[in-house]
Amino acid sequence: MTDTAYNFAYLDERTKKMIRRALLKAVAIPGYQVPFASREMPMPYGWGTGGVQVTAACLTPEDTLKVIDQGADDTTNAVSIRKFFEKTAGVETTTVTGEATIIQTRHRIPEAPLTEDQILVYQVPIPEPLRFLEPRETETRRMHALEEYGLMHVKLYEDISRHGHIATTYAYPVMVEDRYVLDPSPIPKFDNPKMDDCPALQLFGAGREQRIYAIPPYTKVVSLDFEDHPFERGSTGEACALCGAVDSYLDEVITDDAGGRLFVCSDTDFCRSRRNMVALAAAPYEAAE
Amino acid sequence: MNQAVTPDVAQAPGAGLQQAAMPATDDLPLLSVRGLSKSYGDRLGCADVALDVWPGEVLGIVGESGSGKTTLLRALAGELTPERGEALYRDAEGRVEDVLRLPEPARRRLMRTDWALVHQNPRDGLRLGVSAGANVGERLMAVGWRHYGNIRATASHWLERVEIDPGRIDDRPRQFSGGMQQRLQIARNLVSAPRLVLMDEPTGGLDVSVQARLLDLLRGLVRELGLAVIVVTHDLAVVRLLADRLIVMRGGAVVEDGLTDQVLDDPQHNYTQLLVSAALRG
Amino acid sequence: MIILNSALKSFTLHLQGGLCLPVIEDARLNVAPGECVALTGPSGTGKSTLMRMIYGNYLTEGGSIMVGDLDVATASPREIIRLRREVLGYVSQFLRVVPRVSAVDVVAEPLLALGTPSAEARDRAEALLDRLNLPRALWSLPPMTFSGGEQQRVNIARGMVHPFPALLLDEPTASLDAVNRAVVIDLIREAKGRGAAILGIFHDAEARRAVCDREIDVGAFAPQPVSA
Numbered sequence: 001m002t003d004t005a006y007n008f009a010y011l012d013e014r015t016k017k018m019i020r021r022a023l024l025k026a027v028a029i030p031g032y033q034v035p036f037a038s039r040e041m042p043m044p045y046g047w048g049t050g051g052v053q054v055t056a057a058c059l060t061p062e063d064t065l066k067v068i069d070q071g072a073d074d075t076t077n078a079v080s081i082r083k084f085f086e087k088t089a090g091v092e093t094t095t096v097t098g099e100a101t102i103i104q105t106r107h108r109i110p111e112a113p114l115t116e117d118q119i120l121v122y123q124v125p126i127p128e129p130l131r132f133l134e135p136r137e138t139e140t141r142r143m144h145a146l147e148e149y150g151l152m153h154v155k156l157y158e159d160i161s162r163h164g165h166i167a168t169t170y171a172y173p174v175m176v177e178d179r180y181v182l183d184p185s186p187i188p189k190f191d192n193p194k195m196d197d198c199p200a201l202q203l204f205g206a207g208r209e210q211r212i213y214a215i216p217p218y219t220k221v222v223s224l225d226f227e228d229h230p231f232e233r234g235s236t237g238e239a240c241a242l243c244g245a246v247d248s249y250l251d252e253v254i255t256d257d258a259g260g261r262l263f264v265c266s267d268t269d270f271c272r273s274r275r276n277m278v279a280l281a282a283a284p285y286e287a288a289e
Numbered sequence: 290m291n292q293a294v295t296p297d298v299a300q301a302p303g304a305g306l307q308q309a310a311m312p313a314t315d316d317l318p319l320l321s322v323r324g325l326s327k328s329y330g331d332r333l334g335c336a337d338v339a340l341d342v343w344p345g346e347v348l349g350i351v352g353e354s355g356s357g358k359t360t361l362l363r364a365l366a367g368e369l370t371p372e373r374g375e376a377l378y379r380d381a382e383g384r385v386e387d388v389l390r391l392p393e394p395a396r397r398r399l400m401r402t403d404w405a406l407v408h409q410n411p412r413d414g415l416r417l418g419v420s421a422g423a424n425v426g427e428r429l430m431a432v433g434w435r436h437y438g439n440i441r442a443t444a445s446h447w448l449e450r451v452e453i454d455p456g457r458i459d460d461r462p463r464q465f466s467g468g469m470q471q472r473l474q475i476a477r478n479l480v481s482a483p484r485l486v487l488m489d490e491p492t493g494g495l496d497v498s499v500q501a502r503l504l505d506l507l508r509g510l511v512r513e514l515g516l517a518v519i520v521v522t523h524d525l526a527v528v529r530l531l532a533d534r535l536i537v538m539r540g541g542a543v544v545e546d547g548l549t550d551q552v553l554d555d556p557q558h559n560y561t562q563l564l565v566s567a568a569l570r571g
Numbered sequence: 572m573i574i575l576n577s578a579l580k581s582f583t584l585h586l587q588g589g590l591c592l593p594v595i596e597d598a599r600l601n602v603a604p605g606e607c608v609a610l611t612g613p614s615g616t617g618k619s620t621l622m623r624m625i626y627g628n629y630l631t632e633g634g635s636i637m638v639g640d641l642d643v644a645t646a647s648p649r650e651i652i653r654l655r656r657e658v659l660g661y662v663s664q665f666l667r668v669v670p671r672v673s674a675v676d677v678v679a680e681p682l683l684a685l686g687t688p689s690a691e692a693r694d695r696a697e698a699l700l701d702r703l704n705l706p707r708a709l710w711s712l713p714p715m716t717f718s719g720g721e722q723q724r725v726n727i728a729r730g731m732v733h734p735f736p737a738l739l740l741d742e743p744t745a746s747l748d749a750v751n752r753a754v755v756i757d758l759i760r761e762a763k764g765r766g767a768a769i770l771g772i773f774h775d776a777e778a779r780r781a782v783c784d785r786e787i788d789v790g791a792f793a794p795q796p797v798s799a
Contacts, residue, residue, distance in 0.1 A: 133419075146394045150401075150431025154416075154423045157430065160437055161420055161459050226437040343649065501670035512683065534648050548627060548648040555629040559585030566586060 009056035009089040015039055019057035019212070023203060026214035031180030032144070033127050038210040048081060048106060049207030051123035055085070055104045058119055058203070064092040066100035071108040071249070071266035078106075097269050107170075109191040111248045111270035114200035116217060122185045124206040127213065129173045129183040149181050152224060160229055169234070175222045176215060189223065190233050190249045196221040238263040243274035317379060319344045319485060319517045320365075325374030327360050333541040334360035338374070340536055340543070344484065347511055347518040349532030349549060351525060351564070357541035358521045359489065364389070365519070366406045366487050367396050381484065401431055405478035409490040411470035414477070415462045421448060421473055422458040428481040447476040451506060468499035472506065479510065488520040492527055504530050525568045529553055537561045572639060572737050572768030573602040573625065579633035580624055581794070593794035594620050598634070600770075600787050604736070607759060607769040607782045612789040618772045619664075621789060622739050625770065626661050627651040638737055656684050661739045662730035674717075675700060675710045678728040685733065699728040703754055719746040731758055738762060740771035744778045756781045 007013065015037075022036040041049040059065070065085055069078040073095040081104060082093050094100050097112040104121040114120060130140045133151050143151065152173055159167040172189035176182050184195060185204060195202060195215060202215040215221060225231040239246045241262040248270055250263040265271035318341040327334040335357030342348050352358045364371045365388070375387045380403065388399065400406060408414035415424055425444035426434075434440050445455040451472040453465075462470050471491065478486065491507065492500040508531060511518055520531055528535055528549055535552045537545040537560065545558040556562045581593035594617050602608045610618040623629040624643070625636055631644035638659050641650055655661070660681075672680075678696035683689060700710055703724040709717065714725045723746045730738070740759070744752045752775070759782045762769060773779035779786070 133416075146397060148397065148431065150427050153430040153435070154419055154427050157423050157426060157437060157440065158419055161422060161441070227435050228438050346649075346652075498670075505671045533652055546648075547630075548651055550628050551630060551648075554623070555582075557583070557630065562585050 006088040008061070009059045009085065010041075011039065011053065011056045015053075016057040019053055022212045023054065023057065023214065026203070026212050027201070027216050029180075030216055030219050031176030031182040031213060033211040033213045035210055036212050038207045041207065042084075043080075045208035046125065048077065048104075048123040050205030050209075050212075051104050051106070051121050051207075052081060052084070052205075053207060054121045054203050054205035054212065055102060056089075058102055058121070059085070059089050059091060061089070061091060063101045064094050064099055065089075066094050066097060066103045066269075067105075068103065068108060068110070068267075068269075069106040071110075071251075072268045074268065095269050096273070097267075107186045107188075108249070108266060109187055109194045111245075111265070111267040112273070114198060116199045118200040120198075120200050120202045122187075122202065122204045124183070124185040124204045124211070125208075127183060127204070127206040127209050127211040129171075129181050144180060147179070149175075152181055153226070156224060156226065156229075160226070166225065166229055166231075172231075173224050175224060177220050178222075181224070182213060182215075188234075188249055189231075190235065192221075192223045192231070193233060236263055240265045240271060240274075243271045243278070245271070245274055318342060319379055320519075321377045322365070323375050323377075325361065325364060325371050325376065327364055327369065327371040333357070335364070335371075335538070335541045338538075338543055340546075342485065342517050342519060344517050345511075345515045346534065347520060347532045349528035349535045350519065350521045350538060351523060351528055351535060352538035353523055353564075355540070356538040358538045360541075361538070362487055362489055362519070362521045366404075367400060378485070401428055402481050403484050405481070405483040405486045407471075407474055407478055407486060407488040407491055409493045411462070411467070411474040414474040415470060417462050420459045420461055421453065421465070424462065424473060424477050425480050428477065432481065443480065444476075447480050448473075450479075450510070451476045452502075466499075468495050468503060471495065471503060475507070475510075479514070479516075482514070484517060486516050486518045488518060490522050490524075491520060492522075492524065500527075507531060525553060525565065537564065572604045573600070573770055574637040575600045575621075575625070575634070576637070577634035578621075578624060578631055578636055578644065578792075580620065580629060580631055595624065595792050596794040598789075598792040602737075602768040602770050604766040604768050605763050606784050607763055607771060609779050609783040609786045610770065610772050610789050611786050616789045616793060618789050619741060621792070622661075622741055622770065622772065626655070626659065626739055656681070658735060659737045659739065660730045660733065660735035662727050662741060662743050664741045664745070665726075670715060671713050673711045674705065674714050674725050677714060677725055678732050681729060681733045696728065696732055699732050700725070702758075703728055704751055720748065720751070723747060724751060727755060727758070731762065734762070734765060734767070736767055738767055738769045738771075740769060740773075742772055742774060744773065744775045752778060 019036060022034045026032065026034045038050065039053060041052055043049060065082065067078045067082040069075040072078060085091060086093055097103065097110045101117060102119045102121065103110065106123045128140055130143060130151055133155055134140050156166050168189065170188045171183055171186045172192055173181055174184055174192060174195065184192065197218050199217050201217055204213045223231040236250050238250055240248060240250060242264050245265055248265045248267060251266045253262045253264055255262055320342045322338060322340045325338040326336050338361055340348065350358045350361065363369045365376055371389065374389065376389050377385050378388045379385050388396065391399065422441055422444040425447050426440040429440050429443060445458055448455045448458060453469055453472055462473055465473060492503055495503065504527060510516065522528060532549045535546060535549040536543050537552065539560045545552055545556065545561045552561060553565055556565050575598050578595060578598040580595040581591055584590045584592065598621060600608065610621060612618055620629060624631045625638065627643050634644060636643040638654060641654050643651060675693060675696045678700060679692040682692035682695060697710065705721060705724050709721065714722050727743055744755050747755065756778055759769065
């Protein structure tokens, strides 16, 4: 049960109402960054305060919450945030993607396809995709308002001229519904295609920068590129050493000091579920180990 | 919208450039300014300024500091809002609109396509943190060019046009000399084939020999591209070389105007006579 | 072709307390197509001033200056620019050029301004420079470093590369040796032959005799002294 010293999900009702208003506005204008009055949270900036506030505003007692950090349920941050909501909201929590109704994530999108009954909440450090090229907030706001996105392609041009290809590998900018350019948070570009036409609601919260934005279900999301340098999702070409998946985002694990390494699924739940299926089938699914 | 640079047109290097063989014998001005007035509180910027610019000609605006010439230019460029006046611009399709009353998105689009502003200090008109190629290509990307190879080839072509070694296409402007930066700024502006170019003291701060080279370049480009140019300067040698017609400003007002060589050789107004006699003879 | 009627000019020197200097009064002349008329008179009497008035370089206060169909005295700056581009050529005494432009480009410029394709413009410019015996090595160099005679020849070439219907020549043969003087005289004769109306100042009596049909003493247009 809720610790009675806290309101449900920590935030007071007025604050949650303010955040929901911002969320509604964000959903009504896909990709538009809505300013909101970000609150002091019991964790420092840079540790997911934006995501936590969005999750808190969305939670109902019937929800089941999953929290992942870089794809894993069991890292310190994921564990802390999950415990935070267990304590302040008393909701069910899970590590199984398919069982969750709200998934808060840092820097990854789950491999398992999401459904219309799910909300994906992203933790965002810097919401402004143009920030590194144009430091003035007044100017970037105007650029979004006037659809002046030439500068975005300037950045990609620079990449190609310097590296021969678009060197951005995470936080790869996308165009939402042919209108707003959005920073999808530092997810690997491998995950970008999952955002397009996704059945789930995708919400983005930046606590320090005080911005909320959203991609409603089944929205067109296109990664920026050039005609002669089209967007490539990229992959290591390896298979997961534990479950054998070839189509999942893999982490590289150094196993010894002689250069030995393994690739394993970053999404721990996905990997586990694949291994379970192998066990259930009582027959090798794929050559594992 | 400037038809010459939409992506539908062939994107070969050099595409997107309007070639005008000779100054147009249009009777209709490209830009007509009437009654332009701007004050800074009690201080007068410019008062009741009128001028016309035709396609393919260079109009010089001379005066000393405080004459109002810079206020006039900035008002036309949209950097400040005058209290009164109109600036009627005739676009490529022959439609006339008062640019001073354009909504901001249209104004900004105009300044990136049909119009260009060349700042006195090239650092104000360049992105110092990105390469020369990106600086020149930005306007193209802003109007929808999405083919890296074509953007790069066009940028390279323009660097050559302004006499910058195309091999420096990936260098940052920080690594360029002042004269090169100014030429890069010109390339960056001309790549979108503007019809009207506003220039503020284009040779300010440059060595004399570098100035000569730049003026030469500008003359050639004006003639080849049929540009209309308004150049604001205090340097009479610059206007003599560059401008077909001249306006002399003092204390916010236009005191004399006419053919450049006539105003400089046979000045009528006492201030103009003072200005001309005070200019150092080269 | 060039017709002056009661043209009037004075200078008002504001820097000298508004001192008014009348210089030309009641100037009349008429140069027909195919004619070459010389302006004569001691220096300082206004020969160059009159030429400049015709060219629009100096403002004319009164009367009319017709060049073809245009009254230069009342024309707008743009009309004068057009006149200078298409109808009225001017070879001044001094060559004033942009620092880095090569001699051949200086000469080709009037043709380019008329829309002549650049290859043709260059060819014609080179042919004329050749005729004026300007050494080929100098063609691609800026005239700033040339000798007086060499600069004058570039000047003449520029003024005559386009067959203007009307021409103003201010000392076209000064600084030239006998060979080139003869070339210039030939050029003037050819211009006359094709119907150009030419007004010139020739200190060189021989050249004057060779090409001019009439002489007009500018002293006739000197302002009458006003008794105190």
